[in-house]
Amino acid sequence: MDYENLTLHTDKYQINMMYAHWVKGSLDEKAVFEVYFRNLPFGNGYAVFAGLERIVHYIQSLKFGKEEIDFLRQQEENYSEEFLELLQGFRFTGNLSAVPEGTLVFPNEPLIRVEARVFEAQLIETAILNFMNYQTLIATKASRIKQVAPNDVLMEFGTRRAQEADAAIWGARAAYLAGFHATSNMRAGMLFGIPTKGTHAHAWVQGHETEEEAFRKYAEALPDGVTLLVDTYDTLKSGVPNAIKTGRMLEGMGKKLNAIRLDSGDLAYLSQEARKMLDKAGLDYVKIVASNDLDENVIFNLKAQEAKIDMWGIGTQLITAADQPSLGGVYKLVAREDHGHYEPVIKISGNPEKVTNPGFKEVYRIIDKSTGKAQADYLTLRHEENIKRGERIKLFDPVHPYIHKFVEDYEAVSLLQPIFVGGKFMYSMPSLDEIKQYHRQQLHHFWPQYLRKLNPEIYRVNLSVELWELKMSLIRKHTGQ
Numbered sequence: 001m002d003y004e005n006l007t008l009h010t011d012k013y014q015i016n017m018m019y020a021h022w023v024k025g026s027l028d029e030k031a032v033f034e035v036y037f038r039n040l041p042f043g044n045g046y047a048v049f050a051g052l053e054r055i056v057h058y059i060q061s062l063k064f065g066k067e068e069i070d071f072l073r074q075q076e077e078n079y080s081e082e083f084l085e086l087l088q089g090f091r092f093t094g095n096l097s098a099v100p101e102g103t104l105v106f107p108n109e110p111l112i113r114v115e116a117r118v119f120e121a122q123l124i125e126t127a128i129l130n131f132m133n134y135q136t137l138i139a140t141k142a143s144r145i146k147q148v149a150p151n152d153v154l155m156e157f158g159t160r161r162a163q164e165a166d167a168a169i170w171g172a173r174a175a176y177l178a179g180f181h182a183t184s185n186m187r188a189g190m191l192f193g194i195p196t197k198g199t200h201a202h203a204w205v206q207g208h209e210t211e212e213e214a215f216r217k218y219a220e221a222l223p224d225g226v227t228l229l230v231d232t233y234d235t236l237k238s239g240v241p242n243a244i245k246t247g248r249m250l251e252g253m254g255k256k257l258n259a260i261r262l263d264s265g266d267l268a269y270l271s272q273e274a275r276k277m278l279d280k281a282g283l284d285y286v287k288i289v290a291s292n293d294l295d296e297n298v299i300f301n302l303k304a305q306e307a308k309i310d311m312w313g314i315g316t317q318l319i320t321a322a323d324q325p326s327l328g329g330v331y332k333l334v335a336r337e338d339h340g341h342y343e344p345v346i347k348i349s350g351n352p353e354k355v356t357n358p359g360f361k362e363v364y365r366i367i368d369k370s371t372g373k374a375q376a377d378y379l380t381l382r383h384e385e386n387i388k389r390g391e392r393i394k395l396f397d398p399v400h401p402y403i404h405k406f407v408e409d410y411e412a413v414s415l416l417q418p419i420f421v422g423g424k425f426m427y428s429m430p431s432l433d434e435i436k437q438y439h440r441q442q443l444h445h446f447w448p449q450y451l452r453k454l455n456p457e458i459y460r461v462n463l464s465v466e467l468w469e470l471k472m473s474l475i476r477k478h479t480g481q
């Protein structure tokens with residue numbers, strides 16, 4: 001069994017639609033789909049886009065091999081052999097544009113745009129959403145954690161509690177690009193070049209006659225810079241005193257104890273007491289690591305209590321996005337080919353926020369030239385030129401169109417970058433460290449009120465007048481008004 005081939009990592013209805021397009025002869029008609037989400041996760045003011053690297057690899061590796069074809073034949077006896085033969089030569093030949101990983105993104109703006117034969121565009125929906133939704137969610141969660149501990153060392157410890165192996169490694173990558181420093185997952189370290197860090201488990205202490213002996217042997221065995229877990233028996237009465245003894249022993253050997261780790265109890269109180277004890281013993285250079293079901297709220301609270309914690313090990317809450325386990329990203333048809341040109345399409349809903357924005361669009365970030373800060377994102381139809389020429393534009397809220405303003409001294413940054421053109425990979429994929437740096441720069445483009453963790457200001461995603469008018473005319477057409 002080839003566990004690596006993700007070509008059938010799709011919902012059956014995609015194959016059904018592909019089959020119907022093939023039977024009806026419409027498989028070569030072009031379609032334009034956009035990926036976006038409607039609501040920000042965790043009550044945050046922004047999301048951090050991630051998942052593109054995996055999407056690229058997935059698109060490049062698409063292949064219906066023998067196993068996939070045999071499986072389809074066995075699933076549906078009625079699939080014609082001719083259709084299965086066609087699938088054997090399948091590859092992505094369309095255009096795909098996306099915002100770069102690490103970009104701050106907002107509801108209802110296209111993050112990925114697929115323009116391809118409907119036959120191809122349909123197959124890839126499920127996997128694209130799967131990768132983008134999860135990785136964007138975890139990068140956003142990690143970014144929230146980073147906001148509350150901007151100067152501390154953040155370590156991702158989640159693998160054991162992650163929703164399986166793929167989530168662990170891609171989650172570790174998402175956390176790193178959004179500001180984490182390291183992961184405990186060695187495979188994520190090997191695959192992505194993320195720095196790895198680790199302490200030791202309670203088992204190491206329990207597996208020795210005494211805690212003191214456990215610490216001594218561990219410190220002797222490992223290279224310089226170990227971290228000792230001090231809460232197995234009694235943090236202040238035994239763990240910290242034994243760590244101090246070990247620290248002194250290491251000094252005698254010309255080495256240094258790096259840190260102690262607290263993994264239970266009142267982390268504020270224990271870290272303050274441990275700090276005093278370490279400082280009094282002359283070990284003021286020894287850092288304090290905390291772990292135990294941490295998230296941005298607990299860390300924020302611990303800081304308010306003046307906890308003396310320098311490094312944070314964060315697992316379950318981050319890797320499972322425990323307070324909101326999914327991002328509701330969608331893949332919606334916005335235009336279809338009709339006699340050689342694109343016909344914009346809309347999906348109507350009773351809820352105005354759910355009515356889709358029709359047509360082949362571009363998305364721009366409007367940066368105020370005098371402040372360097374983002375004012376709003378702006379969706380246009382692809383042919384609109386005035387924004388490219390820097391002409392005065394009207395920004396108005398699509399749900400409350402009477403709220404508007406005009407802007408002129410701006411730079412319009414086009415967010416969607418060409419990734420595949422005619423099936424050819426055209427993007428120069430940044431390294432993970434470049435993505436991390438780009439994400440950091442992104443944050444500087446936003447006023448703090450959009451970035452705060454609690455009740456952030458809403459950053460606006462506006463429509464051009466032309467796009468708005470198109471949307472209104474399609475709504476009128478389909479509702480018979």
Ligand SMILES: Nc1ncnc2c1ncn2[C@@H]1O[C@H](COP(=O)(O)OP(=O)(O)OP(=O)(O)O)[C@@H](O)[C@H]1O
Pocket residue numbers: 263264265266267268269291292293294298301302305
């Ligand atoms: N001073 C503090 N203020 C707020 N939250 C804290 C503080 N100290 C610890 N916490 C958090 O409170 C929760 C405590 O969980 P729990 O009661 O299960 O841990 P514990 O009993 O200390 O340890 P364990 O059950 O793992 O031995 C954890 O999420 C921890 O990070």
Ligand SMILES: O=P(O)(O)OC[C@H]1O[C@H](OP(=O)(O)OP(=O)(O)O)[C@H](O)[C@@H]1O
Pocket residue numbers: 157158160161200201202203263291292293294313314315316317
């Ligand atoms: O709490 P999280 O944010 O998920 O962080 C990871 C947790 O995993 C480990 O505990 P575990 O009980 O699995 O093993 P241990 O014996 O090393 O404590 C570690 O000690 C942390 O408490």
Ligand SMILES: O=C(O)c1cccnc1
Pocket residue numbers: 157158184197198199200261291313315
């Ligand atoms: O290195 C650690 O301390 C660690 C790693 C994973 C999970 N819990 C702890």
